[in-house]
Amino acid sequence: MAQDDKTNGRNVTLEDVVRLAGVSLATGSRVMNASPTVNSDARRAVEKASAQLGYVPNRAARSLMTRRSNAIGVIIPAPTSRILMDPFFLMFFSAIGTELALHSYQLLLVMPQSFDEEKHLERYLASGHIDGIVVTALHGDDTLPERIAARGVPVVVSGRAPLGARASYVDADCRSGAAAATAHLLAQGRRKLATISGSLDMPSAMDRLLGFRDALETAGIAADPALEAVGDFSQQGAAEAMNLLLERRPDLDGVFVASDTMAAMAMHVLQGSGLRIPEDVAVVGFDDQPIAQTTEPPLSSVRHPIEAMSHEMVRLLLHGIEAPDNQPRQVIFPTELVIRESSGGLSMARS
Amino acid sequence: MAQDDKTNGRNVTLEDVVRLAGVSLATGSRVMNASPTVNSDARRAVEKASAQLGYVPNRAARSLMTRRSNAIGVIIPAPTSRILMDPFFLMFFSAIGTELALHSYQLLLVMPQSFDEEKHLERYLASGHIDGIVVTALHGDDTLPERIAARGVPVVVSGRAPLGARASYVDADCRSGAAAATAHLLAQGRRKLATISGSLDMPSAMDRLLGFRDALETAGIAADPALEAVGDFSQQGAAEAMNLLLERRPDLDGVFVASDTMAAMAMHVLQGSGLRIPEDVAVVGFDDQPIAQTTEPPLSSVRHPIEAMSHEMVRLLLHGIEAPDNQPRQVIFPTELVIRESSGGLSMARS
């Protein structure tokens, strides 16, 4: 019967394997877990039988014993709406997923849509169903990471955790990256520099703004609040911010934008106003996403090493799972300024 | 001891709950599973004890018995690279996730990076660890859905499955949506219509191209292959395609683009060439993503109901889990043309 396919001859279990291999369950289990204390003959027999039968360990049974789920959750906290739309997250998921797959961990995507859901989630996470958590797109006042950590589940925040939070995080050195981008604009002789920032309740947004100010201060240029606008990481927000800036300071000659997605939109607005990039206004973005290479002109941007950072997050998490010590760790990766044409920093000699 | 926090007084189990409630394990289980055959006194007692203890059912143990994981997997097959970057997927994940949460299912994100991984995956999926699968971004020759379905795991493809494939899918009526968009351009008096399509090995891309051709044919306009270019759903591909089209037919006066992400880029290229939108060239996109509202001018686009479609996918999946019958089902949702300024179809009277 067709509808019996699934259970037909039911799923093959370790018992089936060891029976075929002629060893005991214990030995079979040892082989599956790469225990060193097993005769190579036995090992081969088990492996052969396993392959022959197409055995796949039952995760539920294993979890029940080991109290591990071999799954880690990636959480985007509730007030997520607009920022979620940044394709940056896709790269991030992909990088984390690849890294996890290497360790045969699963990636659980969790996107609570309300605070109620998030509350429920918290209990759920704490009950041993997920071995570790990556929290991303965290807003400043959210104590979710600490609450989870307090329940003994390893957590790592992607991006700097809020000041004073006792949580592990992995981040790029956004502040100095932003400062480098701004310094680069200054080096091109630009003096009327504006910035479009992300939502300022997000540390990553704040860091980029602070870096911008740092560079101005270093150069001895007084900060002008009218040259700072918030774009909240959305394209729409960026368009509004750029228009606002142009209205307030029509003579601005450079813009540092806190994400490439926003920068692309800002460029669009600038060009729509008849301004040339980089001749009239130089632009630098942040993230060095693929879009930076396809804007016209190509967008200078601050690159952060997503793969390396993802790798580190997973490493921290797995470490926290293997050897829990509740010590928050912070790892900061350096950024790199990638200069393209939008900032006028390239020799114009390109054919 | 700090490192003992997690197991301190270990996780509360159903046994703890029933002991406190003064009932048997069986009754406790019945309450948890909303069995009708339980006295309301007993029910209340269990619920109270459960709340008091903060009980959370152990999924592993439950799975072991029920042979259900209460998880569904969302798969983006291997050759994923560029298209993955479309923010459309984020909306999609979010919609699916919300829908799943309603049924207390988990969302497993699976992004195999190679065919080897994908192969391994197949066995894994088949071994009862995931109750159902959503396959998305499927390329034409990929038989993954059928292979999974053949192993008895419910599968639904997001977007039309390849012709001849025996798989359930949920899709928008892309073909007629594309035709409507094209007809709209024709209605504006445009006669030299071009299109930028997605990767033609993806049914959704092909459907949009076919719809474009349908409308031309209906209008009695001969198809001109030089007015069709492939943009593969990436921004870079779109830019290249638009440039190619302009080179081949500098006098084109309308473009139908298979995704908003690509359309935004195409507009950019057009404007970079000094062409006005919609005066010189009218543009219509597809997806009606947020970006459509923030381009300059706002982008006309074909909307498909992501939420409703996600809802339906989950419904199909859960149905397939509850009552397996291996009957592939197809559900097609109508699309809706949203007219904004980019197509010149709005009265220009707007203030």
Added chain:
DNA sequence: TTGTAGGCGTTATCAC
């Protein structure tokens, strides 16, 4: 190095 036996937390099958 290997095997035996007990248990992980639930649900399902029975009697009662």
Added chain:
DNA sequence: GTGATAACGCCTACAA
């Protein structure tokens, strides 16, 4: 309606 009790598939002392 309710309560024992036997699975579910695997891991892991412990003994051999």
